[in-house]
Amino acid sequence: MQEAGPGPGAAAGMSGGSGPHPRRVLVTGGSGLVGRALQQLVSEGKELPGEKWIFLSSADADLTNVAETRAVFKRCQPTHVIHLAAKVGGLFHNMAHNLDFWRQNMQINDNVLQTAHEHGVAKVVSCLSTCIFPDKTTYPIDETMIHNGPPHSSNFGYSYAKRMIDVQNRGYHEQYGRMFTAVIPTNVFGTHDNFNIELGHVLPGLIHKAYLAQKNNTPLVVWGSGKPRRQFIYSLDLARLIIWVLREYQEIEPIILSVGEEEEVSIKEAAESIVSAMGFKGEVIFDTSKSDGQFKKTASNSKLRKYLPNFQFTPFSQAIKETCEWFVANYHAARK
Numbered sequence: 001m002q003e004a005g006p007g008p009g010a011a012a013g014m015s016g017g018s019g020p021h022p023r024r025v026l027v028t029g030g031s032g033l034v035g036r037a038l039q040q041l042v043s044e045g046k047e048l049p050g051e052k053w054i055f056l057s058s059a060d061a062d063l064t065n066v067a068e069t070r071a072v073f074k075r076c077q078p079t080h081v082i083h084l085a086a087k088v089g090g091l092f093h094n095m096a097h098n099l100d101f102w103r104q105n106m107q108i109n110d111n112v113l114q115t116a117h118e119h120g121v122a123k124v125v126s127c128l129s130t131c132i133f134p135d136k137t138t139y140p141i142d143e144t145m146i147h148n149g150p151p152h153s154s155n156f157g158y159s160y161a162k163r164m165i166d167v168q169n170r171g172y173h174e175q176y177g178r179m180f181t182a183v184i185p186t187n188v189f190g191t192h193d194n195f196n197i198e199l200g201h202v203l204p205g206l207i208h209k210a211y212l213a214q215k216n217n218t219p220l221v222v223w224g225s226g227k228p229r230r231q232f233i234y235s236l237d238l239a240r241l242i243i244w245v246l247r248e249y250q251e252i253e254p255i256i257l258s259v260g261e262e263e264e265v266s267i268k269e270a271a272e273s274i275v276s277a278m279g280f281k282g283e284v285i286f287d288t289s290k291s292d293g294q295f296k297k298t299a300s301n302s303k304l305r306k307y308l309p310n311f312q313f314t315p316f317s318q319a320i321k322e323t324c325e326w327f328v329a330n331y332h333a334a335r336k
């Protein structure tokens, strides 16, 4: 369990919530890609005075287990929760394990939300994803369209489980007046991602493959046609926005956290960005025997822009460069 706050005197605020830490922010999934970006911002001093942040990993509690979930809430006494913990994976991991993604995420989400309710937590911000939207839809997708039709078949387990968070949030609000809300990020990437080639998402997978191709003097193999399109958000930008949602956003309805539609890139363009950042000089080939998955899930960030018209996203090429440099420098310790 990682804690961050203004020093040892902070412990006086641990139990009552009225001491020097009236706000105790518990981050589930605090050891993952998004959780580590939040940790970085908090350690750089982005927390407000009077906030104490606690970052959980699965070693602190298996959140599929209700007793362990209750025990960790009892220990931490959160007033606010950022709920990131989830079974997460790229297209190919989802395709092979839809049932596991459904069951584990349903268990984690029900345990976390119900335990937060039992503890009278003032606000919960959970994490959905743009891949949960209907596959057959008009574009751009917006926040009103989550339940309008079946998600893409490749990750139906993960998608339906995530959609249920929105259903539960509305239920806790209607029945108990709770402020449980959710954010909907597009594809996230950054340092501390899961760079496992079989299990992870496209960017960490391609960064790892480019690293090995460079080392072994072999081609870089991009799976699928390279034609599908994605909006990518850098984990540090997402973390900044999640902190804003925690502090300022007052709606139960979720909010899409995304770069603009014009920033959407093809998988081929994303691969080219990685090739350039890694200085890879070899051949790039496309293995079209592998699935393309959902062609696109172009999301509108109009709602976000109404709230934060001036928010600056890190340019994609800069964020890719920082992520590649981190991976190379941390190759032995990185999750892979």
Ligand code: NAP
Binding pocket: 028, 029, 030, 031, 032, 033, 034, 035, 056, 057, 058, 059, 061, 062, 063, 064, 083, 084, 085, 086, 087, 088, 108, 127, 128, 129, 130, 185, 186, 187, 188, 189, 192, 193, 194, 201
């Ligand atoms: P990640 O890097 O895979 O991290 C997952 C986190 O959840 C880890 O801290 C992990 O703990 C924890 N966790 C998993 N199973 C758990 C369990 N049974 N009990 C307790 N903790 C458990 O995921 P991420 O990419 O940061 O994703 C964070 C959130 O963003 C998720 O809700 C995800 O659905 C959402 N999201 C991600 C993306 C994306 O592209 N990555 C896109 C949209 C939305 P350990 O480290 O101990 O395993």
Ligand code: GDP
Binding pocket: 089, 090, 091, 092, 131, 187, 197, 200, 201, 202, 203, 205, 206, 209, 221, 222, 223, 224, 225, 226, 228, 230, 267, 290, 291, 292, 293, 294
């Ligand atoms: P998605 O956005 O939920 O579909 O998940 P991913 O992040 O796994 O992206 C999948 C897209 O990237 C598909 O079009 C894949 O064909 C393509 N892709 C290309 N190379 C890779 C790779 O090495 N790993 C993964 N996961 N996807 C890849």
